[in-house]
Amino acid sequence: MLEIQDLSIRFSRFQRGMKQVQTEVLHHLSLSIHAEEIVAVVGSSGSGKSLLAHAILGILPGNARVSGHMEFKGEALTPKRQKQLRGREIALIPQSVQYLDPLMSVGEQVRQAVRQGDPVEKQRGAFRRFHLAQQVADFFPFQLSGGMARKVLVSTATVSGARLFIADEPTPGLDAPAMKETLGRFRLLAEEGGAVMLITHDIEAALTVADRVAVLYAGTVVEIACRSDFADHGSGLRHPYTKALWSALPSQHFTATAGSQPLPGEKLEGCAFASRCEAATQECRIQFPGLRGVRNGKTRCLHAT
Numbered sequence: 375m376l377e378i379q380d381l382s383i384r385f386s387r388f389q390r391g392m393k394q395v396q397t398e399v400l401h402h403l404s405l406s407i408h409a410e411e412i413v414a415v416v417g418s419s420g421s422g423k424s425l426l427a428h429a430i431l432g433i434l435p436g437n438a439r440v441s442g443h444m445e446f447k448g449e450a451l452t453p454k455r456q457k458q459l460r461g462r463e464i465a466l467i468p469q470s471v472q473y474l475d476p477l478m479s480v481g482e483q484v485r486q487a488v489r490q491g492d493p494v495e496k497q498r499g500a501f502r503r504f505h506l507a508q509q510v511a512d513f514f515p516f517q518l519s520g521g522m523a524r525k526v527l528v529s530t531a532t533v534s535g536a537r538l539f540i541a542d543e544p545t546p547g548l549d550a551p552a553m554k555e556t557l558g559r560f561r562l563l564a565e566e567g568g569a570v571m572l573i574t575h576d577i578e579a580a581l582t583v584a585d586r587v588a589v590l591y592a593g594t595v596v597e598i599a600c601r602s603d604f605a606d607h608g609s610g611l612r613h614p615y616t617k618a619l620w621s622a623l624p625s626q627h628f629t630a631t632a633g634s635q636p637l638p639g640e641k642l643e644g645c646a647f648a649s650r651c652e653a654a655t656q657e658c659r660i661q662f663p664g665l666r667g668v669r670n671g672k673t674r675c676l677h678a679t
């Protein structure tokens with residue numbers, strides 16, 4: 375359904391003296407999502423998850439320079455096509471509730487997203503599923519709690535009849551039943567032939583529904599793993615960063631890794647994780663590892679087996 379190859383994003387800005395500088399925030403990112411599949415995209419804050427979502431939808435700010443190739447349903451995803459498909463075949467569940475129109479009732483916003491069938495019925499159905507009282511339909515965004523707003527955003531996307539859903543952190547602020555309902559809804563959308571990109575910090579929640587997990591580090595994919603690779607304390611994982619991310623979780627003994635992710639624009643040679651990696655060799659500090667197939671997944675690590 376969606377095929378991304380070597381996606382890079384640079385931001386240009388002017389420094390003192392009108393010197394234009396470029397900061398690369400995503401580089402050589404490749405990822406695909408098939409119909410009937412949920413792919414979780416995980417990575418720490420600033421790794422480029424939201425920019426990836428915005429690049430797919432074609433809603434990056436004007437000073438972003440994009441290179442690489444994207445295809446949706448086998449055809450190039452050009453800016454023109456992105457505009458046509460946005461909100462129709464490709465739906466975004468945005469990270470920020472500021473994407474709601476402040477001047478329109480939330481019921482109206484959900485109804486406007488409906489392309490097929492009865493908008494009123496669909497909006498009511500969505501509200502029922504998420505245990506939102508029907509009166510909430512007449513509320514304006516400022517009257518919503520954080521959790522309610524998030525439910526409205528998910529409702530808006532799920533009534534749209536889209537084929538590809540890009541959910542950017544859809545679960546923070548949701549109580550356990552609403553989180554379960556949201557993730558369950560994604561599973562249903564996938565079963566109905568849709569494809570879901572689930573961007574999240576919460577790997578454990580993601581693993582309850584995701585088929586595959588793409589791990590982002592410093593603006594690129596360092597591993598694409600299957601759900602089963604995380605079992606047995608992550609014995610099937612390939613990249614040292616994924617292993618570190620996984621073992622830092624409470625359920626996996628909280629083993630933290632020292633250091634932090636490099637910031638965009640920090641000049642790096644070799645593997646971006648090398649300075650924090652116990653297995654790093656001289657080679658890792660020089661050579662940027664390509665994304666290669668290891669077992670039934672992919673990784674950017676010279677030493678992974």
Ligand SMILES: Nc1ncnc2c1ncn2[C@@H]1O[C@H](COP(=O)(O)OP(=O)(O)OP(=O)(O)O)[C@@H](O)[C@H]1O
Pocket residue numbers: 385399417418419420421422423424425426435469638
């Ligand atoms: N408009 C912009 N101009 C310059 N840099 C930007 C811009 N937008 C984002 N960035 C930078 O790109 C990097 C990736 O940002 P992004 O929002 O994609 O991170 P993220 O993985 O979604 O983080 P979070 O988990 O906090 O949502 C960050 O370092 C950010 O500072």
Ligand code: NI
Pocket residue numbers: 423424425469542
């Ligand atoms: Ni984000």
